[in-house]
Amino acid sequence: MKAHNNNDSDSFDQLLSQLSTRLINSEPDETQSCTAEVIAAFGHYVNADRCYVFEFDPEIQRMNNTHEWVRNDFSAHIDDLQNISAGDLPFFFNQMRNNFRFIIDDVETLPKDASNEYAEFQRESIKSVICIGLVAHQKLLGFVGCDMIRQKHRWTQEDIQRLSLVSDMLANSLERQNTYQKLIETQRQLEEANLKLQAQATQDGLTAIANRRALDEKLESEVKRAKRQRTGIAVLLIDIDHFKPYNDYYGHLKGDAVLRSVAECLSNIMQRSTDFVARYGGEEFAVVMSTDSAWQALRKANELLDAIESLEIEHKKSSTEPYVTVSIGGYFEQPSIDSDIPNAIKRLLDNADKGLYQAKSDGRNCIRFR
Numbered sequence: 001m002k003a004h005n006n007n008d009s010d011s012f013d014q015l016l017s018q019l020s021t022r023l024i025n026s027e028p029d030e031t032q033s034c035t036a037e038v039i040a041a042f043g044h045y046v047n048a049d050r051c052y053v054f055e056f057d058p059e060i061q062r063m064n065n066t067h068e069w070v071r072n073d074f075s076a077h078i079d080d081l082q083n084i085s086a087g088d089l090p091f092f093f094n095q096m097r098n099n100f101r102f103i104i105d106d107v108e109t110l111p112k113d114a115s116n117e118y119a120e121f122q123r124e125s126i127k128s129v130i131c132i133g134l135v136a137h138q139k140l141l142g143f144v145g146c147d148m149i150r151q152k153h154r155w156t157q158e159d160i161q162r163l164s165l166v167s168d169m170l171a172n173s174l175e176r177q178n179t180y181q182k183l184i185e186t187q188r189q190l191e192e193a194n195l196k197l198q199a200q201a202t203q204d205g206l207t208a209i210a211n212r213r214a215l216d217e218k219l220e221s222e223v224k225r226a227k228r229q230r231t232g233i234a235v236l237l238i239d240i241d242h243f244k245p246y247n248d249y250y251g252h253l254k255g256d257a258v259l260r261s262v263a264e265c266l267s268n269i270m271q272r273s274t275d276f277v278a279r280y281g282g283e284e285f286a287v288v289m290s291t292d293s294a295w296q297a298l299r300k301a302n303e304l305l306d307a308i309e310s311l312e313i314e315h316k317k318s319s320t321e322p323y324v325t326v327s328i329g330g331y332f333e334q335p336s337i338d339s340d341i342p343n344a345i346k347r348l349l350d351n352a353d354k355g356l357y358q359a360k361s362d363g364r365n366c367i368r369f370r
């Protein structure tokens with residue numbers, strides 16, 4: 001076998017140093033191609049027939065071949081060297097766990113208890129093999145190795161030293177890659193948690209529709225839009241009639257179910273992208289709609305009133321029995337271009353509330369528009 005001369009060693013060291021710089025600065029995709037280049041470079045340098053990287057699972061019970069370089073026509077084995085267990089190659093796994101290396105000049109000299117390994121080396125026509133562990137923070141992550149197929153090779157101190165350099169480089173890069181993956185995963189979890197928190201902050205827990213806070217935000221954006229586009233905006237306040245007697249007679253849990261049914265019914269009807277339904281508090285709901293006329297809003301309010309009664313939820317303790325009904329107060333306004341937004345919002349809510357009070361006074365299950 002060809003011995004290295006000083007030129008070989010110098011040019012290999014230079015190449016390794018360049019690849020190392022690239023690995024340090026590489027994105028995950030480039031890390032893969034750099035690793036492939038590193039093992040190819042080592043394969044050429046040591047005049048090997050096959051070079052590879054394997055990664056262990058955290059328990060060092062299984063390993064996968066992640067990168068492979070083969071000389072000329074030698075057969076590649078990366079596909080059949082996946083998910084290899086410690087039970088398949090016990091001698092090898094033990095050597096790697098205990099010594100972080102496995103160096104065999106002649107596979108014929110393997111001890112008897114390495115019969116599985118011997119059979120595997122025969123299958124791959126391997127005569128000599130060297131594997132050096134990828135170790136980061138005293139943890140064995142995998143190994144980089146070389147096979148000699150054409151002829152046996154006595155691994156020199158120089159081979160071992162240079163492959164150890166390669167393994168240090170790859171271990172650091174693998175460690176960095178794992179940290180990067182963990183960071184990406186943590187970031188994904190944080191974003192998911194943030195989205196959930198955001199949804200919770202603007203969602204009513206019982207009915208899953210928007211809450212009061214979301215309503216305030218919506219009113220502000222809709223008033224701004226109405227001002228800009230010179231359109232009108234209507235607010236409806238919808239209150240379940242005699243809900244206290246309902247709770248007292250049917251129980252709080254059934255009361256909760258009524259709130260959910262009413263919320264769902266309102267949401268099903270208010271389906272335009274500019275429609276908005278929120279739980280205003282207790283047994284009261286609010287609807288915001290962009291509309292050109294009070295008449296259109298009144299028509300929608302009538303639809304809602306009928307739809308709730310049509311749910312036919314029994315309510316024996318109501319003056320509007322036999323079913324659960326609602327009273328609705330509404331107000332429509334076309335904000336002028338110079339109207340003050342907080343005042344406009346206050347006007348919308350106050351007037352809708354006055355309408356609701358009037359509807360309650362006038363016997364409930366009716367609409368009063370101001």
Ligand SMILES: Nc1nc2c(ncn2[C@@H]2O[C@H](COP(=O)(O)OP(=O)(O)OP(=O)(O)O)[C@@H](O)[C@H]2O)c(=O)[nH]1
Nearest residue numbers: 239240241242243244245247252255256282283360
């Ligand atoms: N089940 C249930 N009840 C609620 C919830 N929030 C508020 N309530 C009840 O809603 C009822 C509201 O009662 P009142 O304000 O007296 O109104 P009402 O009985 O509906 O009378 P009118 O509105 O005048 O027709 C109270 O009994 C509250 O306990 C809730 O989340 N679940």
